[in-house]
Amino acid sequence: MSELITLKCMTPYQPTQGVEGVPNALFLQSNEGADWYRSQVYFNADTLKVAYRADGVIYDSDHDVSRLVPVGLSVSEVLLENVPANYEQPTVQTVGKWRYVDGRIEAVPEFNVVLAERQRNLLMKSATARITALVEAQEDGDITPEEETELTALRAYRTALRRMDVTKPEWPENPLAK
Known part of the structure; x- marks a missing residue:
C-alpha cells in the first residue's frame, strides 16, 4: 500500500x-x-x-x-x-x-448525550400531553379507575425521565408503549 x-x-x-x-x-x-x-x-x-x-x-x-x-x-x-x-x-x-x-x-461521546437529551425531551413531551388530558378528566370528575392508574404511572415515568443521567441513560419503561 x-x-x-x-x-x-x-x-x-x-x-x-x-x-x-x-x-x-x-x-x-x-x-x-x-x-x-x-x-x-x-x-x-x-x-x-x-x-x-x-x-x-x-x-x-x-x-x-x-x-x-x-x-x-x-x-x-x-x-x-x-x-x-x-x-x-x-x-x-x-x-x-x-x-x-x-x-x-x-x-464523539458528547453526541450521544445530545441524542439522549433529545429523546428524553420527546418522551417527556408525550407523557406530559397525556398527563394533561388525564388531569383535566380528573378535575372534571370524569376519570376512570384505569385512567387514575395510568396517571400515576405516567407521573412516575416522567419523574424518572427528568432525573435520568443522560450521560449513562437507563431508560425507564414507558407506560404509553403498552
Missing part, C-alpha cells in the same frame, strides 16, 4: 487551463494547491476516505473517493482496521457522531 493521502481544506477555485468543455463544474483545491480531481488517482482503493471539518467532525465518507464533494472540508484516508465496527455513514441527523483523529475514526 502506498502512503495514505490527506488533502486539507478543499476550497473552490477556477483553473486557468485544461477545463474547456466542462461548463459549470466545481473545481476544488487543497490549501497546498492540489487539485481535487487530479489528486483522486493517488488515493488507495482499500481505505475509507473521510471528509471532515477542521475540528475533525466527519461529514461524509466512502470507499470511492470520487463520491465525495468536500467543499470546505479536508479529506483523509483511513485504514480499515482504524474504522470502528459500528461506524455508520454520516447523515443529516448523525453529523457530529464521529470524528477523524490522527488516522482513525472515533465516536
Whole structure:
C-alpha cells in the first residue's frame, strides 16, 4: 500500500487551463494547491476516505473517493482496521457522531448525550400531553379507575425521565408503549 493521502481544506477555485468543455463544474483545491480531481488517482482503493471539518467532525465518507464533494472540508484516508465496527455513514441527523483523529475514526461521546437529551425531551413531551388530558378528566370528575392508574404511572415515568443521567441513560419503561 502506498502512503495514505490527506488533502486539507478543499476550497473552490477556477483553473486557468485544461477545463474547456466542462461548463459549470466545481473545481476544488487543497490549501497546498492540489487539485481535487487530479489528486483522486493517488488515493488507495482499500481505505475509507473521510471528509471532515477542521475540528475533525466527519461529514461524509466512502470507499470511492470520487463520491465525495468536500467543499470546505479536508479529506483523509483511513485504514480499515482504524474504522470502528459500528461506524455508520454520516447523515443529516448523525453529523457530529464521529470524528477523524490522527488516522482513525472515533465516536464523539458528547453526541450521544445530545441524542439522549433529545429523546428524553420527546418522551417527556408525550407523557406530559397525556398527563394533561388525564388531569383535566380528573378535575372534571370524569376519570376512570384505569385512567387514575395510568396517571400515576405516567407521573412516575416522567419523574424518572427528568432525573435520568443522560450521560449513562437507563431508560425507564414507558407506560404509553403498552
